[in-house]
Amino acid sequence: MSSILSAYAAQLQHRAQSGWRSIVVFVPYIWLFVFFLAPFLIVLKISLAESLIASPPFSPLFEWTEEGVLTLQLVFDNYSYLWEDDLYVKTYLNSIKISTISTMLCLILGYPIAYAIVRSSPTTKNILLMMIILPFWTSFLLRVYAWMGLLADQGTINSFLVWLGVIDAPIRMMYSEFAVYVGIVYTYVPFMILPLYANMEKLDITLHEAAADLGARPVTTFLTITLPLTSPGILAGSLLVFIPATGEFVIPDLLGGGNVLMIGRVLYNEFNSNHDWPVAAAVAIVLLFVLVIPMMIYQHVQSRESEG
Amino acid sequence: MSEQTQFDDRPWLDPEAEPFIQVSGVTKRFGTFTAVDNVDLQIYQGELFCMLGGSGCGKTTLLRMLAGFDNPTSGSIYIDGADMTDVPPYERPVNMMFQSYALFPHMTVEQNVAYGLKRDGVDKQEILQRVEEMLKMVELSQFAKRKPHQLSGGQRQRVALARALVKRPKALLLDEPLGALDKRLRAQTQYELMNIQDQLGVTFVVVTHDQEEAMILSTRIAVMDAGKFAQIGTPTEIYESPETRFVANFIGSANMFEGRITEDSADHVVVRSSDPACEFYIDHGVSIKEGSKVWVAVRPEKIRVSVSAPENAAANQLSGTVRDVGYLGNTSTYRVQVADGQIVEVTHPNQSRPRGGKHAVDWDDVVHLSWEPSSAVVLTE
Missing domain, CATH: 2.40.50.140 (Nucleic acid-binding proteins)
Structure with missing residues (x-):
């Protein structure tokens, strides 16, 4: 029996050495190239072109002159335009502001929820986790429309409050930053809870007891033990909320309307209404860099933590 | 021989002595399971008291009630003359050394040991000095800046001991203090633990399932079975004059x-x-x-x-x-x-020696x- 197994293992090893391993490793590289690097380079190329009324609506990167010389044409006007027209700077800042505040709200809401889930009995734990994941089984768009129904002037919440007699006239909630916050926090809070849960699950309860035993009150225990030990979860959850929230398009478009400036909407307008592909591409490239910076900070912190 | 010296190392025999830890009629139930069943216990200042028993006999539950992590279902616990019923763990005059050591993984050895002193608001200079002293005593001075995961099992055990002792508690509770160490290290650490206890005069309450450990360490042993004390006595009394068949079989063989x-x-x-x-x-x-x-x-x-x-x-x-x-x-x-x-x-x-390769029997x-x-x-x- 063991000889068959070892022969089989040797065979596997041989196969792995003769190419399988490199193929397996190669697949994700191909995937990344085709679906990330190539599109990125195309968008980068468009962002460096000039807008034309043609099809495609931008100038080519390489052109043959009449003398038969290949010329490279790089236009940086789109980027300087983003800087000169203060609409873009304002929109970037506003997007970052909204996603930062949303991330903090998600953290304030998600942290106690994750903690409560970790501390509950195994059966309750599974039910609670299911309830966190369950909304993903319905369409995201449908859920945003549901919020429109809830927040509208004649919507469920206003009708209920009027019926109760708490208010005389409906409160305006739709098409405001408030509605956008509600939408983003509602949509992204599971992305905060799940990494926090995964992190807290590993937390040893006896550490809390040890802290209490050494004279730490519950608040001190939280600040000196729980919080530092859950910081990787906080960081991971915050990035999972912050990054998609910054570029969010559907929520600000449907719940914020024209009143809330977010970069996703501006990009959409440049692309679909103005047909200015190069500016839209530049907006996308700048957004990418805005989001890469927190990612790099995260990586840096993580590598430092695993060292020390 | 004066009265004083007569009871010096056997305070439990002195009818006048005030017990440092007084457990009266304590019962602890988890649902329908009775972990500790109406026990009485007196532990005196300076004792090295062992609670010995198999798993699930209630020894750890009793220790946790002394530390304040669990509350008795009924009965009372007095430590140093004060009723502990409503006193949370962070206000009790005892410290605990956990079986898993429970060292804070994000802090250095030094920070771990200083943690309790910081909570008490001891001034910075004194914290530094006391931590240094304590690390010297457990021979870990050169590891002060390391994190727990960079230490061996024996070193971690000593950090846990230093962290619990640095606050100069009147009693130290130890949950299977040597359980995670290998046999050789355990033998060595046993004597270290006894020396430290003797040096500081702190009351030690040790929970263990290892009868050899209990025999070597203790001034008195309480043998526990099914939530009750089967017998409380010195190692010699327990071994030579067991009161029940359970005790006779549990300690050594009979x-x-x-x-x-x-x-x-x-x-x-x-x-x-x-x-x-x-x-x-x-x-x-x-x-x-x-x-x-x-x-x-x-x-x-x-x-x-x-x-x-x-x-x-x-x-x-x-x-x-x-x-x-x-x-x-x-x-x-x-x-x-x-x-x-x-x-x-x-x-x-x-x-x-066996003669001609043949044993006598x-x-x-x-x-x-x-x-x-x-x-x-x-x-x-």
Whole structure:
């Protein structure tokens, strides 16, 4: 029996050495190239072109002159335009502001929820986790429309409050930053809870007891033990909320309307209404860099933590 | 000898002494399970007290109630004269060393040890000094800047000890303090622990399942079984005068003979057993009614073994056939069949080398066993 197994293992090893391993490793590289690097380079190329009324609506990167010389044409006007027209700077800042505040709200809401889930009995734990994941089984768009129904002037919440007699006239909630916050926090809070849960699950309860035993009150225990030990979860959850929230398009478009400036909407307008592909591409490239910076900070912190 | 020195190292014998930890009628239930069942216990200042028992006997629950992590379902706990009923763990005058050590993984050794002092608002200079002192005592000074995961098991154990002792608690609670160490390190650490306890004069309450550990460490041992104390006493009392069959079997091993009392006087008692047919003459009275059923326990190392038959028949003698020999080098253990179904275990020191490759007692030899009248113990339950 063991000889068959070892022969089989040797065979596997041989196969792995003769190419399988490199193929397996190669697949994700191909995937990344085709679906990330190539599109990125195309968008980068468009962002460096000039807008034309043609099809495609931008100038080519390489052109043959009449003398038969290949010329490279790089236009940086789109980027300087983003800087000169203060609409873009304002929109970037506003997007970052909204996603930062949303991330903090998600953290304030998600942290106690994750903690409560970790501390509950195994059966309750599974039910609670299911309830966190369950909304993903319905369409995201449908859920945003549901919020429109809830927040509208004649919507469920206003009708209920009027019926109760708490208010005389409906409160305006739709098409405001408030509605956008509600939408983003509602949509992204599971992305905060799940990494926090995964992190807290590993937390040893006896550490809390040890802290209490050494004279730490519950608040001190939280600040000196729980919080530092859950910081990787906080960081991971915050990035999972912050990054998609910054570029969010559907929520600000449907719940914020024209009143809330977010970069996703501006990009959409440049692309679909103005047909200015190069500016839209530049907006996308700048957004990418805005989001890469927190990612790099995260990586840096993580590598430092695993060292020390 | 003055009163003072007479009770100096045996405070539990002093009727005047105030117990440092007083447990009265404490019961702890988890649902329908009773972990600790109406126990009373007094632990005195400076003792090294061990609670010994198998898993699930309630020893850890009792320790956790002393630390304040669990509250008794009923009964009261007094520490240093104060009722602990509503006192949270962070206000109790005791510290605990956890079985898993529970070192804070994100802090250095130094920060771990300083944690408790910071909570008490001790000034910075003093914290530094006391941490340094404590690390010196546990010989970890050069590891002060390391994180727990960079330490060996033995070093972590010493950090945990330093962290718990740096606050100068009046009592230290230790949950299986040596449980996670390998055998060699454990033996060494046992003596270190005793020295530290002696040096600081702190009351130690140790929970362990290891009887050898309990025997070496303790001033007194409480043997626990099913949420109750089976017996509380010094290691010698527990070993030499067990009160129940459970204790006799739990600490060391004992040969148990069932019989009836045929004679009970002030200075001796005679017990007769039928299978194996034997008369036990025990040189201390037990004041139990004649004819009642009792058990006689004899420790394996207290039985003499000989190949030649005794000159005259008397009490405290048995003979049988060697069924098994366990040669351990310094001692040999013989399993001698003395009757149908009754095996007597005998431990014998190997005082001479085997001659011509042959041991003095070997498989299938007929041997004669005997013991002193003082060696056997009469048990009623």
